[in-house]
Amino acid sequence: MTPGFMDAGFGSTAWLGVAGVCVVMALCFLRSRRMIRQRDALLQEKDVAYNFMHDVSEAFSGAGSTQVDFLLQRVLYYAMQTAKAGGGAIYFAEHEGDLLCARAIEGLFPPIVDGLDAEFEQAKSRFHHLEQLVRNQKCRWGEGLVGRVAQSGAALLIEDAERDSRVLRFAQDFLTIRSILLVPLRFQNNVLGVLAVVNRIDDSPFIQTDLNLLQALADQASVTLYFAKFNEALEEKKLMDYDLRLARRIQDTLLPRQVPEVEGIELAAFSLPAREVGGDYYDFVMIDPDHLGITIADVSGKGVSGAIMMSVCRSVFRASAHGCLSPSHVLKTINRVLAQDIYEDMFISMLYLVLNIRTFKMIAARAGHPKPFMILSPSGSLAPLESRGMAIGMADTETFDACLDETVVNVEAGSSLAVYTDGVIEAMNRNKEEWGIERLQAVVRNHGREGARNTIRNVRQEITEFVGQVPQYDDMTLIVLHRAG
Numbered sequence: 001m002t003p004g005f006m007d008a009g010f011g012s013t014a015w016l017g018v019a020g021v022c023v024v025m026a027l028c029f030l031r032s033r034r035m036i037r038q039r040d041a042l043l044q045e046k047d048v049a050y051n052f053m054h055d056v057s058e059a060f061s062g063a064g065s066t067q068v069d070f071l072l073q074r075v076l077y078y079a080m081q082t083a084k085a086g087g088g089a090i091y092f093a094e095h096e097g098d099l100l101c102a103r104a105i106e107g108l109f110p111p112i113v114d115g116l117d118a119e120f121e122q123a124k125s126r127f128h129h130l131e132q133l134v135r136n137q138k139c140r141w142g143e144g145l146v147g148r149v150a151q152s153g154a155a156l157l158i159e160d161a162e163r164d165s166r167v168l169r170f171a172q173d174f175l176t177i178r179s180i181l182l183v184p185l186r187f188q189n190n191v192l193g194v195l196a197v198v199n200r201i202d203d204s205p206f207i208q209t210d211l212n213l214l215q216a217l218a219d220q221a222s223v224t225l226y227f228a229k230f231n232e233a234l235e236e237k238k239l240m241d242y243d244l245r246l247a248r249r250i251q252d253t254l255l256p257r258q259v260p261e262v263e264g265i266e267l268a269a270f271s272l273p274a275r276e277v278g279g280d281y282y283d284f285v286m287i288d289p290d291h292l293g294i295t296i297a298d299v300s301g302k303g304v305s306g307a308i309m310m311s312v313c314r315s316v317f318r319a320s321a322h323g324c325l326s327p328s329h330v331l332k333t334i335n336r337v338l339a340q341d342i343y344e345d346m347f348i349s350m351l352y353l354v355l356n357i358r359t360f361k362m363i364a365a366r367a368g369h370p371k372p373f374m375i376l377s378p379s380g381s382l383a384p385l386e387s388r389g390m391a392i393g394m395a396d397t398e399t400f401d402a403c404l405d406e407t408v409v410n411v412e413a414g415s416s417l418a419v420y421t422d423g424v425i426e427a428m429n430r431n432k433e434e435w436g437i438e439r440l441q442a443v444v445r446n447h448g449r450e451g452a453r454n455t456i457r458n459v460r461q462e463i464t465e466f467v468g469q470v471p472q473y474d475d476m477t478l479i480v481l482h483r484a485g
Contacts, residue, residue: 068092068228072104075221076195080106082217083181083210085197090185091139091146092193098141100150100193102134109198110175113137113144115168145182149194155183155215159205161198179205183215187226254314260284262292262357264484265411268452270460271477280421280475281310285321290358293321293330296479297350298369298421300391313338313348313392327352327365328389328406335367335392335400342393349391351419360411360483365404367392370422375445377414377485382441385409414485416448416455423474424459427467435466444480452480 072090080088087109091100111130114137123129142151145166149156161167161177170176177198185192195218200206259267271280279299287293295317299309313334320333330352338348351369355362364372368391374383387407390400411417418440427435443462447455459478 068225069103071221071225071228072193073106075217075225076104076106079195079214079217080197082213083197083206084200084202085181085206086199086201088195088197089134090193090195091150092185093150093191094138099138100141100146101136101138103193105131105134108174109134109196110168110170110177111137112168112177112180112196112198113139113146116170116175145180146194146196149182149184150191153184153186153191155181155211157181157206157208157211159207178203181206181211181214183211183218185218185222185225187222190226192222192225192229254311255282256284260286260292264360265355265357266452266482266484267294267479268456269477269479270456271475272472273475274423274472279307279310280423280477281314282419282477282479283314283317285318287321287323287325287354290356291325292355292357293327294353294355294419294479294481295321295351296369296419296421296477297348298423298475298477300345300347300349309338309342309346309348313350317352321352325354325363326406327354327363328404331365331367331389331392331404332397332401336397339393339397339400347391347393349421353419355411355481362409362411362417363406364409365389365406367400367404368394370420370425372417372419373441373444374409374411375416375418375441375448376412377416377449380445382445383409411481411483413483414449415483416444416452417481418444418455419479419481421475421477423472423476424463424478426474427463427476428470428473429467430470435463439466448480448482449485452482455480455482 072092076088076090079085085107087107089102089106089109090104092103093100108127108130111133113134117133120126120129120133139146139150141147145156158164158167158180161180167177167180179200180196180198182194182196184194195214197206197214255271256269259269267284269282271282273280281295281297281299283293283295285293285295297310297313297317299307299313316334316337317330320330324330331350334348334350342348347368349369350367351364351372352367353362353364353372364385364387366372366385366387367389369389371384371386373385375381376383385407387405389404392400394400395403420440425435425437425440429435439462440459443459444455447458456478459480463476
């Protein structure tokens, strides 16, 4: 072999070696750059996550009553920064029911629940209309992408949304969903809501790394959101309790502050609502110098709805009673006024008595109310006040008027009259036993001679002993009238 040939072969080998080294160095350089970019990306994500946690914790600890909407907006902001998303929304569970609604929106987020409406194209500001549309569309648990994620508690990643039938299609290019990522906001076993982001700003699809990071952020945020939501509910309850206490004071002013003083007659009454406000009502009105009107009513609805209807009933009664000696005529007037506006599932039972305070003759009309009774003296025998009638709001005015009649009785000396709502006789003990009409009649019979106030006192004492610690189920109202012997 000639030296030239050897030199040539050696040179070729050397060049191949140099080239190999260069390739290896280039690959190492590229790998190093890729690792640097990955490191920078991780550091950036770390900074985002750190800033997110710091910002949210500061917001929660620095406010006496943190607003959930503010926290949701901050959570969404950092989620979009992390995922580099073009649009996002957080669907949060409402306090009651199985609905979720968008309480935070960022960027260009399409209405993924029900799509666009007919007014979108004619809207002056499409962006504003789009945001309002997303906020107004509510999603049920288990329905659509948001509802399924909320129900399952598992994240959902759709990299190619344009080929997925579960994703809504939009004719407008700027609303096209290319990629979508949804993660649940979870606290322990409760799903508080769903965080959704669409379309990365670099046009690449979301990947598993985005899902993992967003779920981590969502899990951390959920702790703060849970307690913020609890705090929000607590504040709402405090406000509601204040309103109910105020309503209770107002309702107390609608009931008689004192019973009228009538020579030869003693009157006493009590009313206990089952809640802060109730649907029971009683009243006294001097129709003229010789006649006293006594009424009692029970609205079927409890709480605020019953209290509102009770106040309306009182106003109509007060306007109708003066100068009218016919209790049936007054009840017919009340029914005629209220029947058209009362809810279908609500009615009012009402009893109205007109007492002549000179002759002690009494006229009674009963609109579906429990029968009052008298304990006669000196025999102690029972005398129910029989009269026909149906509750106010249960039928048309013609049927109501035809069913209503009056009865006339004389209140004899020494006799006691008891007028009550069904909450009195239906008070239950822990064995689910009702106090009952017989016990009420026995107390009036045994204590009626002691006067109306003593009778009322004994009724309340015996009911309290009977029910024990069982919460009151229904409003209780009782009026006792006693004519001196």
